[in-house]
Amino acid sequence: MMKRITKKIILVAVALTSAVGWFSPTSAETPKLVQFHMAFLSLGPKWESTTRQERESILKQHQVTALAMLKSGKAIIISSIGHDPDRVVIFILRAPSAAEAKAWVDADPAVNAGLYIAEMHPWWSEDIFKPPNSPPAIETVYLGFLKKGPNRKEGDDETPEIQELQTAHIANINRLAKLKKLVAAGPFGDDGNLRGIFVFRVASLQEAQELCATDPMIKIGRLVVELHPWRVPEGVLP
16 A cells, blocks of 8 residues: 555656756756755554554545645655655655744644654755656666764864865765766755765666765765665656
């Protein structure tokens, strides 16, 4: 049932020609970043205890709400990542504030009923929108969550060594972008454990892992990466 629901939502996003704004590492000029908001919806405390009939009814209401968010432009895209039980659906929202983005997500019938719980993060990206291909289709890319690594220390970003590594980190991003392997990247804005994202268009998860391993910050353990297959409308990503 879960796979059917998320697949329908993805196809809705294609039909409505929604798209995500991305920070493009191929940009020749310094990009102008805009703040979006990501909501990671994972299975909530009431998922198992809710009867199948009631759950299906609530999920239909959830679908209607998702459609309305896409039509209104509040949601830029709604999609799923792999088969991760911790993060099931991603909402990317165009909201004037974090509080308003959270209010939209909390009003979702499935969140309100406890079938899902939502983890909210501000996310910075270039405001670039592309309609998906027509006829609509889905492609699988690989989404990498960059997280604080075990060798990250408070205030070490002020040291010459880390600043030099940061320069090398950006250079590696540009290198992967020129190879057309890394198609998007962007930082989270809440200074938490999640630092940013990579999006790879490659043949396999293993190839995405190998490319991540070339990052200087990942090499020294200042960053770690968590990779997932991500199904998105074709044509949305550059």
